[in-house]
Amino acid sequence: MDPPPGPRLIPGLLLLLLASCPAALAWKRDEFRNCNQTPFCKRARTRAPHSLDAPLSLDAGSLYVTPDGSLTAVLSHPSRLRPLLLRLSALPPHVVRLQIDEDYSANPPPHRRFQVPDVLLSDVEARTLHLSEPKTAGAVSTLALSSDLDVVVKHDPFELTVRRAGSGDPVLSFNSHGLFDFEPLQESKPEGETWEEHFRSHTDTRPRGPQSITFDVSFHGADFVYGLPEHGSTSLALRPTRGPGVEESEPYRLFNLDVFEYLHESPFGLYGSIPFMIAHGDGASSGFFWLNAAEMQIDVLAPGWDGATSTENGRIDTLWMAEAGVVDAFFFVGSEPKDVIKQYISVTGKPSMPQQFAVAYHQCRWNYRDEEDVAGVDSGFDEHDIPYDVLWLDIEHTDGKRYFTWDHSAFPNPEEMQRKISDKGRKMVTIVDPHIKRDSSFHLHEEATAKGYYVKDAGGKDFDGWCWPGASSYPDMLNPEIREWWVDKFSYQSYKGSTPMLYIWNDMNEPSVFNGPEVTMPRDAIHYGDVEHRELHNAYGYYFHMATADGLLKRGEGKDRPFVLSRAFFAGSQRYGAVWTGDNSADWDHLKSSIPMVLTLGLTGMTFSGADVGGFFGNPEPDLLVRWYQVGAFYPFFRGHAHHDTKRREPWLFGERRTALMREAIHMRYSLLPYYYTLFREASLTGVPVMRPLWLEFPDDKETYNNGEAFMVGPSLLAQGIYEDGQKSVSVYLPGKELWYDLRDGSPYKGSVSHKLEVAEDSIPSFQRAGTIVPRKDRFRRSSTQMVDDPYTLVIALNSSSAAEGELYVDDGKSYDFEQGAFIHRRFVFADNKSKEGYC
Numbered sequence: 001m002d003p004p005p006g007p008r009l010i011p012g013l014l015l016l017l018l019a020s021c022p023a024a025l026a027w028k029r030d031e032f033r034n035c036n037q038t039p040f041c042k043r044a045r046t047r048a049p050h051s052l053d054a055p056l057s058l059d060a061g062s063l064y065v066t067p068d069g070s071l072t073a074v075l076s077h078p079s080r081l082r083p084l085l086l087r088l089s090a091l092p093p094h095v096v097r098l099q100i101d102e103d104y105s106a107n108p109p110p111h112r113r114f115q116v117p118d119v120l121l122s123d124v125e126a127r128t129l130h131l132s133e134p135k136t137a138g139a140v141s142t143l144a145l146s147s148d149l150d151v152v153v154k155h156d157p158f159e160l161t162v163r164r165a166g167s168g169d170p171v172l173s174f175n176s177h178g179l180f181d182f183e184p185l186q187e188s189k190p191e192g193e194t195w196e197e198h199f200r201s202h203t204d205t206r207p208r209g210p211q212s213i214t215f216d217v218s219f220h221g222a223d224f225v226y227g228l229p230e231h232g233s234t235s236l237a238l239r240p241t242r243g244p245g246v247e248e249s250e251p252y253r254l255f256n257l258d259v260f261e262y263l264h265e266s267p268f269g270l271y272g273s274i275p276f277m278i279a280h281g282d283g284a285s286s287g288f289f290w291l292n293a294a295e296m297q298i299d300v301l302a303p304g305w306d307g308a309t310s311t312e313n314g315r316i317d318t319l320w321m322a323e324a325g326v327v328d329a330f331f332f333v334g335s336e337p338k339d340v341i342k343q344y345i346s347v348t349g350k351p352s353m354p355q356q357f358a359v360a361y362h363q364c365r366w367n368y369r370d371e372e373d374v375a376g377v378d379s380g381f382d383e384h385d386i387p388y389d390v391l392w393l394d395i396e397h398t399d400g401k402r403y404f405t406w407d408h409s410a411f412p413n414p415e416e417m418q419r420k421i422s423d424k425g426r427k428m429v430t431i432v433d434p435h436i437k438r439d440s441s442f443h444l445h446e447e448a449t450a451k452g453y454y455v456k457d458a459g460g461k462d463f464d465g466w467c468w469p470g471a472s473s474y475p476d477m478l479n480p481e482i483r484e485w486w487v488d489k490f491s492y493q494s495y496k497g498s499t500p501m502l503y504i505w506n507d508m509n510e511p512s513v514f515n516g517p518e519v520t521m522p523r524d525a526i527h528y529g530d531v532e533h534r535e536l537h538n539a540y541g542y543y544f545h546m547a548t549a550d551g552l553l554k555r556g557e558g559k560d561r562p563f564v565l566s567r568a569f570f571a572g573s574q575r576y577g578a579v580w581t582g583d584n585s586a587d588w589d590h591l592k593s594s595i596p597m598v599l600t601l602g603l604t605g606m607t608f609s610g611a612d613v614g615g616f617f618g619n620p621e622p623d624l625l626v627r628w629y630q631v632g633a634f635y636p637f638f639r640g641h642a643h644h645d646t647k648r649r650e651p652w653l654f655g656e657r658r659t660a661l662m663r664e665a666i667h668m669r670y671s672l673l674p675y676y677y678t679l680f681r682e683a684s685l686t687g688v689p690v691m692r693p694l695w696l697e698f699p700d701d702k703e704t705y706n707n708g709e710a711f712m713v714g715p716s717l718l719a720q721g722i723y724e725d726g727q728k729s730v731s732v733y734l735p736g737k738e739l740w741y742d743l744r745d746g747s748p749y750k751g752s753v754s755h756k757l758e759v760a761e762d763s764i765p766s767f768q769r770a771g772t773i774v775p776r777k778d779r780f781r782r783s784s785t786q787m788v789d790d791p792y793t794l795v796i797a798l799n800s801s802s803a804a805e806g807e808l809y810v811d812d813g814k815s816y817d818f819e820q821g822a823f824i825h826r827r828f829v830f831a832d833n834k835s836k837e838g839y840c
């Protein structure tokens with residue numbers, strides 16, 4: 001949903017502006033800070049390499065392997081208040097962790113720096129390897145981590161390099177450009193200095209002073225870097241943000257924001273943040289993750305950025321800057337791209353396994369007005385023979401934007417309404433946002449106030465901001481006790497009118513505050529444990545999503561897999577449910593950027609994601625809507641959604657031909673549900689996403705490295721969107737040596753070739769790879785639950801050795817019984833003209 005209600009007060013004028021120049025006029029650039037308006041970013045970015053007069057050095061005498069097996073050392077910096085403590089540890093397989101914080105034993109500051117809790121898996125420490133003593137020669141210490149991996153630590157200036165032990169080839173290095181800086185917390189504000197910062201009409205009191213951290217990380221043997229959601233982009237690879245040839249120089253910003261009508265092409269931060277980058281090049285991949293929830297800005301530096309005339313071949317330098325927090329960084333050594341994802345998942349957790357219905361098609365709109373409207377939409381799908389599984393209700397279903405309530409005139413019988421939908425095997429979703437209406441007659445507000453459960457403002461009062469209900473306060477989800485309280489709000493007893501077939505949508509959880517700085521909460525607001533909002537900001541939505549998912553889990557007595565869609569996210573959100581790419585627009589560019597955006601989410605753990613089909617803002621041209629269904633039917637999360645002020649766009653409103661085309665796209669998704677569900681199973685075990693960039697399957701094929709228009713669904717299917725109105729032909733690159741078969745008619749196409757294809761009206765180019773078996777269910781039903789007993793169809797595409805293989809995973813589609821072994825996971829092999837079945 002969009003934030004500032006401003007433009008909606010003058011809809012006529014807004015439409016006029018949109019018609020003339022959508023992106024430039026709609027996005028309020030001034031509302032958001034750029035790097036130059038962000039002092040820590042500006043400072044860090046203007047510093048030249050190796051320019052600190054007294055560089056950071058490691059005190060060799062302090063090197064020590066602790067009883068828990070990690071290496072510690074003191075880093076000193078003559079001009080800094082306190083020395084820094086370094087801890088280096090390793091996790092199998094091929095993960096190196098670097099932690100740096102201040103040594104608080106001398107001159108303790110009034111507050112310690114914040115380390116984000118609850119994101120790393122609880123057994124990360126227990127899995128830490130026992131390191132052997134480092135070998136020190138001169139000013140260099142070498143640490144063997146495993147038979148094929150070591151870490152070289154240079155003492156002065158401090159620099160760390162992770163290498164492949166056999167070849168000695170560097171993989172990742174830290175501070176090799178001497179850009180590391182760490183602003184220590186001060187005991188008090190020095191006389192005459194001001195710590196306040198101003199942006200537009202807002203003042204950030206910054207009572208704890210400067211505390212930013214900066215460092216450089218280099219990826220060796222890399223052609224491209226990827227990751228760092230969330231940004232609007234039509235490029236899959238992250239483009240350089242600084243250096244020769246870079247025109248508009250802004251770093252990638254990670255700061256969760258409710259951006260009204262975002263640009264499809266911009267490094268500015270959107271609703272979620274995952275500070276994880278993957279590098280890939282010829283023959284190897286690696287990754288880097290910085291666990292830090294403060295505002296972060298990251299530069300991808302173009303070769304020559306430092307004035308050097310020659311750069312090591314295939315090295316990509318990056319600069320990481322955060323406003324607060326500590327260094328808790330993970331180096332992932334790969335070497336295959338899927339290994340890097342698995343290594344990231346090994347510290348942040350596996351994606352949760354969704355219920356079967358959640359993988360099917362969702363129908364949403366702001367708003368389905370009342371029970372009659374709901375019934376009409378529901379039967380509209382049946383009348384037009386279009387399957388769907390979930391009907392969604394946006395904010396207007398509540399009593400005055402008080403979540404967990406119903407507008408009783410529009411929805412007098414919510415349980416009855418849900419029962420009718422559920423009789424056809426379908427579900428419903430209602431929205432629950434974090435802003436709670438400040439209304440003394442609202443029990444939730446009364447309770448939260450009495451218990452002191454709201455985030456506090458800098459003055460210690462309950463933070464009071466403006467959101468959908470008007471004056472609102474925000475529960476402090478960092479506090480485990482408050483999360484417990486929130487969990488119970490989802491019980492049937494507490495959430496009146498809810499039934500077991502009702503699931504939840506968390507919107508506006510960046511959090512969105514219409515009158516706050518950059519439409520969010522002031523950075524000097526205070527959370528549990530005296531944590532400043534600036535330190536926690538990017539994880540607020542994560543905690544809210546977590547507490548909501550836990551609420552549904554508890555409601556179902558731990559037996560019903562939760563479904564919660566969230567707009568904000570952070571590293572680890574994959575454990576709690578799905579996300580979507582927020583409030584996109586009904587234009588072709590947004591359709592195009594949805595693919596790199598969803599692929600990027602998948603690379604960084606968030607495999608259950610999708611973009612609003614049709615585009616949230618504006619009215620899609622009917623042909624765009626059709627194309628969007630054809631692309632969206634491949635998204636892991638497949639939902640149609642639309643803004644309040646748009647025309648109705650249920651798939652049967654655009655004439656018979658278009659209805660048929662949209663029906664066909666949705667039918668295709670339903671027939672592929674067994675394949676999708678099997679891929680979700682794989683993702684929940686390994687983190688390898690459902691929807692994949694081509695290079696994840698073809699890591700040696702350079703043609704694929706920056707292809708953000710085509711994508712793989714699992715190992716077997718490849719599709720490419722049509723992103724232009726009236727496009728007649730399209731060039732599609734098919735990787736690998738084997739053939740590809742057109743999904744519509746089975747015609748074969750050669751691999752390792754770019755094919756110029758005629759654009760068809762009835763589908764986007766989509767292919768099955770030779771050598772694969774794809775399980776389908778081809779009977780058309782009203783919803784996925786009605787397909788449970790339907791027969792499977794195995795589509796076998798033979799390769800040049802007349803062989804193929806594939807998998808099928810089946811469980812009850814809803815409970816956790818699969819954890820006790822109640823599932824079927826079969827591997828199919830076709831060879832020697834026979835098919836065989838085996839266990840996975």
Ligand SMILES: *[C@@H]1O[C@H](CO)[C@@H](O)[C@H](O)[C@H]1NC(C)=O
Pocket residue numbers: 738771772799800801802803804805
């Ligand atoms: C054909 O597929 C089979 C089964 O997946 C595989 O073992 C074999 O290597 C493939 N042959 C070629 C030439 O790719």
Ligand SMILES: *[C@@H]1O[C@H](CO)[C@@H](O)[C@H](O)[C@H]1NC(C)=O
Pocket residue numbers: 802832833
């Ligand atoms: C499989 O059967 C076909 C048709 O009978 C035959 O032409 C082909 O040679 C057989 N292939 C193998 C590998 O046996």
